[in-house]
Amino acid sequence: CTDINELKLGEEALRKSENLYRSLFDNMLNGFAYCKMLFDQDQPRDFIYLVVNEAFEKQTGLKDVTGKKVSEVIPGIYETDPQLLKSYGRVALTGIPEKLEIYVAALKMWFSVSVYSPQKEYFVSVFDVITERKQNEAKLAKSYESLKKTLNDAIDTIAKIVETRDPYTAGHQQRVADLANAIAHEMKLEDSRIDQIRMAAVIHDIGKMYVPSEILSKPGKLSAMEFNLIKTHAQAGYDIVKGIDLPCSVAKAILQHHERPDGSGYPNQLMDDDIIMEAKILAVADVIEAMASHRPYRPALGIDKALDEILQNRGILYDPDVVDACVQVFNRGRFEFKSI
Numbered sequence: 001c002t003d004i005n006e007l008k009l010g011e012e013a014l015r016k017s018e019n020l021y022r023s024l025f026d027n028m029l030n031g032f033a034y035c036k037m038l039f040d041q042d043q044p045r046d047f048i049y050l051v052v053n054e055a056f057e058k059q060t061g062l063k064d065v066t067g068k069k070v071s072e073v074i075p076g077i078y079e080t081d082p083q084l085l086k087s088y089g090r091v092a093l094t095g096i097p098e099k100l101e102i103y104v105a106a107l108k109m110w111f112s113v114s115v116y117s118p119q120k121e122y123f124v125s126v127f128d129v130i131t132e133r134k135q136n137e138a139k140l141a142k143s144y145e146s147l148k149k150t151l152n153d154a155i156d157t158i159a160k161i162v163e164t165r166d167p168y169t170a171g172h173q174q175r176v177a178d179l180a181n182a183i184a185h186e187m188k189l190e191d192s193r194i195d196q197i198r199m200a201a202v203i204h205d206i207g208k209m210y211v212p213s214e215i216l217s218k219p220g221k222l223s224a225m226e227f228n229l230i231k232t233h234a235q236a237g238y239d240i241v242k243g244i245d246l247p248c249s250v251a252k253a254i255l256q257h258h259e260r261p262d263g264s265g266y267p268n269q270l271m272d273d274d275i276i277m278e279a280k281i282l283a284v285a286d287v288i289e290a291m292a293s294h295r296p297y298r299p300a301l302g303i304d305k306a307l308d309e310i311l312q313n314r315g316i317l318y319d320p321d322v323v324d325a326c327v328q329v330f331n332r333g334r335f336e337f338k339s340i
Helices: 002-027 054-060 082-094 131-164 172-186 191-202 206-210 224-231 233-241 248-256 277-292 303-312 320-331
Strands: 031-040 043-052 098-104 109-116 122-129
Touching: 031 054, 031 082, 043 082, 054 122, 082 098, 082 109, 082 122, 109 131, 131 172, 131 191, 131 206, 172 191, 172 277, 172 320, 191 248, 191 277, 206 233, 224 233, 233 248, 248 277, 277 303, 277 320, 303 320
Parallel strands: none
Antiparallel strands: 031 043, 031 122, 098 109, 109 122
16 A cells, blocks of 8 residues: 555656746747757768757747758758757867857758757757847947947047148158058957957047147257157157046056166156056067168168167067067068058
8 A cells, every 4th residue: 555655646746847847948038949850871961850848939930840841941941040950060070068159041040059959969049139239239339339430540540630740751650550550459358358458559649739830840950858748648648648538558658668678768767567568569660760760960770770679679668578569569470561
């Protein structure tokens, strides 16, 4: 009698457990599909829907798929969406679960999918439709690119205004920006960081707007007082830019582009670790461009002498990694200054 009661209790517990899992399965918000992959010489060729839940039908719009091949349910899917078959086939064959975001062109929908294999040649796909999120991300990316272009156009305009005050160095900021960009790429910095370096480089001399033009274009040697006035442009540039809604590294790079690792720079005599990398890149690009170009007080010295300068002062006035990247850029023929 006891054994019969225990058996009945066990059967009741099993029934309740099955009902619970069925309820969870039917009411889960994620789409669910249990499928068998069909292989031909270990290459996935098709798959059969064995079990799907209500959310599968609601999210995909596909009805009565159980027992059918996906090629029957969505004709031509392997031509339009080969990656779907490859991903599912890989999981069914290896047993290694995967997470992916995938666009199914046949359904014109984006999905966030988790795939795992309970046994070889079978897989379970649990998914959400993320089409709206992807569309919003695309709109946001487009808006960001538009704002970025507007910002860059504004910065380029400011650069041109600055150069009207110093016609002898027309094009200097843009040329520095081009070289700084090449150095940053050689150093494999992140794209967002490279963008910020370019922004800073294009207006790094904006503070010269406060320096009298006769000093900027003076053909002879500057007096100590005149040179001290020139040196104020780094702080002045920072003061102008810090109030603009730009990444903070832009203003800092403008402030620090005349600082040197040995502490001999200006305006704050910062030491190596206190100088941001963006400023170190600007410093090298600035010196190379200045030495390679004509100035009111001397003819152009050329690229070779400019490279000698940074190599001789590598680790003293210029960051070693930046110097090495700059030399590589020129040695590999990856950069050439554009004519003004």
